[in-house]
Amino acid sequence: MRSVLIVDAAVGGGHRSVAEAIAHAVRARLGERVVVHRTDAFASGRWPARHAEALYALAIVRLPLLWRLAYAATDNPAARAGDALLTYLLAPSLRGSLATLLPDLVLTTVPVVGPALASARAHNGHRAPWLTMLTDLGHAHATWFAPRVAQYLAPSGETYVQCRARGVAAERVCYTGLPVRPAFLARWPDPASARARLGRPAERVTALVLGGAAGAGPTLRLVQMLAHLAPDVQQVVVCGHNDRLRRSLAALRLPSVVVLGYVSDVARLMAAADLIVTKAGASTTAEALVMGRPLVISSALPGQEEANACHLARHHAAAVALGAEPAARAVARLAASAEERAAIVAWARPLAVLHAHAADAVARLVAGWLGEARAGAGEIPGSAQPGAR
Secondary structure (H helix, E strand, O other): OEEEEEEEOOOOOHHHHHHHHHHHHHHHHHHHHEEEEEEEOOOOOOOOHHHHHHHHHHHHHHOHHHHHHHHHHOOOOOOOOOHHHHHHHHHHHHHHHHHHHOOOEEEEOOOOOHHHHHHHHHHHOOOOOEEEEOOOOOOOOHHHOOOOOOEEEEOOHHHHHHHHHOOOOHHHEEEOOOOOOHHHHOOOOOHHHHHHHOOOOOOOOEEEEEOOOOOOOOHHHHHHHHHHHOOOOEEEEEOOOOHHHHHHHHHHOOOOEEEEOOOOOHHHHHHOOOEEEEEOOHHHHHHHHHOOOOEEEEEOOOOHHHHHHHHHHHOOOOEEOOOHHHHHHHHHHHHOOHHHHHHHHHHHHHHHHHHHOHHHHHHHHHHHHHHHHHHOOOOOOOOOOOOOO
16 A cells, blocks of 8 residues: 655645645545545644744734735745754654655645755655645745655646746646645535525525635625625625634624634535635635636735736636725626626636646646656656646
8 A cells, every 4th residue: 555645734724725635636546555644744843833823824914014025035945044944843743754654655735844844854764756736826936846846736827837937847847727625526506506505595696705714804894895885795704713803793783794703614605605705815716716606806915815816817717806895896796797707707717627627637646656656667747738738
């Protein structure tokens, strides 16, 4: 039996979602021939790495300017000032995982862990293939890249080109799309029927408002403005772990607004929505595209999500209306026009198809690498370029 180790992180949520999608696809393709392990690079690390999820949420909600500066400062292959610290914080637990599991392949879905993983592999003499799945759609940040990565998996044409521009050989980059979890690939009923199953008014146009796990973005003001502009639109608002936002929205007692905290069945809520309002997180937007729901991008975190928003706008795959008032007006306009909603979905269909097949594409690559390990072959499996499929 072969062993695969996926290194992910709860930071941001999307890295873990992609890891879950890949793990499921690998198990589905290889069955009992493989065992898939996952480890959170930060949760098992030294203090304060184990608090990375809370620190990240604090940064993006309270200190976005600081996050912007950090993102820009580290987007340089020569700026490796933090490598030694990250190695100190993360490498010991990674060494332990490698020593215990002895994986035949390692796959990472989170940036910045490269130096620590490279150090752990060198310390353990671990030479099995190492694949890196990028999870940003618009920009391939420098912290994704590390020595001795066998292959980079690019979720978009833009990131494929940027991998090449950073000096990665064509045979070491594969254009896969962004893997999404099985729930978003299921056959769901139409939105009205899905709403009826949830006990919601089936006839009312419904907007699902998402702020990510941290409840980031101008959600409170957006919901208020939309309730004023389009009171007939039913809003289902997911606040994630942001209890302050949830309490503030609940205190408004708006009759057209359903307020939820953290939910694990986002696919079911997406199925019941006529349109989805969200910040520009890569996984959430890919999931919405796969489910055929029109997107309104209401905010974008500095750095990676700004690039994601540009990616969606470039492909006409979403209405990008940053800020509470622009987003509320965009939602009100789309809620009133089924034709305009259908047009956005049509533009987005090529990306939706790409992401819908991405998890299995990655699973095929993993199978190829494991086959190479058994045969001792020297070729790199499954390199593909944008437009190749």
